[in-house]
Amino acid sequence: MLGKRTIGRASIWIATAVLIAASAGADDPEARIIMSEIVEAMQVLLPLSLADDRFADPANRQPILDALEKLAKHAEKLSRHGTTRDAGYAHLSDSLARAPVSIRPRFDAGRPMQARFLLGHITETCVACHSRLPDSRPHPLGERLLSDPVIAALPADERVNLEVATRQFERALVTYEEIFADPASSVGSIDLDGIFEGYLEVSLRVNEDPQRAIGHLEKLAERPDLPPRLQPDLRTWILSLESLSHPGEGAPVDQARRLIGPTNDPDPMSDRAALVRLIAASGILHRFVASGPASARSIAEAYYLLGVVESRIGRSFWASQIEQFLEASIRTDPAGPFADDAFTLLDEFVTLGFTGSAGTNIPIDVAEHMNELQELIATARRDEPAPSP
Secondary structure: OOOHOOOHHHHHHHHHHHHHHHHHHHHHHHHHOOOHHHHHHHHHHEEEEEEEHHHOOOHHHHHHHHHHHHHHHHHHHHHHHHHOOOOOHHHHHEEEEEEEEHHHHHHOOOOHHHHHHHHHHHHHHHHHHHHOOOOOOHHHHHHHHHOOHHOOOOHHHHHHHHHHHHOOOHHHHHHHHHHHOOOOOOOOHHHOOOOHHHHHHHHHHHOOOOOHHHHHHHHHHOOOOHHHHHHHHHHHHHHHHHHHHHOOOHHHHHHHHHHOOOOOOOOHHHHHHHHHHHHHHHHHHHHHHEEEOEEEEEHHHHHHHHHHHHHHHHHOOOOHHHHHHHHHHHOOOOOOOOHHHHHHHHHHHHHHHHOOOOOOOHHHOOOHHHHHHHHHHHHHHHHHHOOOO
């Protein structure tokens, strides 16, 4: 979605989002301390990033450099803290830590526009992290930031990303629903801009309220500009939401597996029809892996299924977690029944990522990493005790 925004406009809500990025572990005293340091850095960067001329002004160069250094230092601390959490959180906190490191060289080289553009990837990281788990707590810092008149004046489809990034979830749902009802927003553009996905992620994973989503999608289905191609998907989504209002029994991973269905479905159109079920399944799985101790086999399956879901409906290149989920599945239970499937899907994803008009060119370090994972599986299988007679 960022590609459709101007750099100047995007930097307003991109930079602001960093202030909340560390709050994924805000119940942890260590995370709160790290967050406070990140906020101090952004109190310098944010006002200067709102306009090209201020960000490029030589008089502001040293304060920006100092703030970027502080941001990088404490984002790195957050990354280390993330290693104690589940694989999704660990990867996203690591992504946040890498962002300032890539921004600083561009700014040092006199390319402030590039530096500001790279800030954009931080928002995708924030949204991906904050839309994983239920959250009904108040977040007053985000509320204060959104009261800024410049941010309040942003178009709804831009502002809603900032609302999710700053954990103002009820506000975000209202904005999504206003977009659905606005005749100036064509249903086709709503679809192309990923608004459906964002709305369903917040509704199902954060707010856990499928019933609310049903009413608004039913109203959307009555719009005269609903494209024929979307009509069957919208009907299927509403039916899926109705079924989620009466969840089935069983362990979390069992529930998620039933929602996902066959993991090797060759029909790409089925992913679109299954959007509600896949998002709901990912919510169950995120809660499971973040909830604490469980058997290695269950965790390995949960990570494998998260990788499957991400491969089918993931919408962010910068915040993609496919590789991390699949590798976590392999490393959690390398001798288990999901390791081979996880490796196969990971190998397909990596190969596709390095395939283009010049053919397939997988870097040596990436190939070596894949070989290491394959050997890990083989070694674990050799060392696994034989079953008792």
